[in-house]
Amino acid sequence: MEKELKIIIENCPQNHKCPAIKTCPVGALSQEGFSAPKIDYIKCIKCGKCSNFCPKGALVLIDYSKNNK
Ligand code: SF4
Numbered sequence: 001m002e003k004e005l006k007i008i009i010e011n012c013p014q015n016h017k018c019p020a021i022k023t024c025p026v027g028a029l030s031q032e033g034f035s036a037p038k039i040d041y042i043k044c045i046k047c048g049k050c051s052n053f054c055p056k057g058a059l060v061l062i063d064y065s066k067n068n069k
Contacts, residue, residue, distance in 0.1 A: 002063065002064050003062065003064065004046075004061070004062045004064070005039055005046055005050070005051065005060070006060050006062060007036055007037065007038075007039065007058060008057065008060055009036050009058070011056045011057050011058040012036040012058035013056065014034050014036055015034050016034060017031065018031045018036075018037045019053070020037065020050040020053050020054045021037060021050075023053045024044075024049060025045075025049065026043045026044065026045055027040075028043035029050060036058060037050075037058075037059070048061040
């Protein structure tokens with residue numbers, strides 16, 4: 001497990017429809033109402049598209065192979 005996608009819930013204003021959901025090529029993100037998006041870890045291929053897109057930095061792809069201190 002070199003990479004892990006995380007939701008930083010305190011970065012998400014949770015007051016809008018999450019636009020990052022549309023960036024996911026495999027439909028791994030979902031949202032209930034205006035809550036922070038949820039990740040389907042079975043579907044997620046850790047491509048980083050959502051984390052690159054999210055302007056609030058609420059979706060973060062952590063690469064452990066680079067930060068293994
Ligand atoms: S890292 Fe890629 S596959 Fe995973 S939820 Fe984000 S956009 Fe979808």
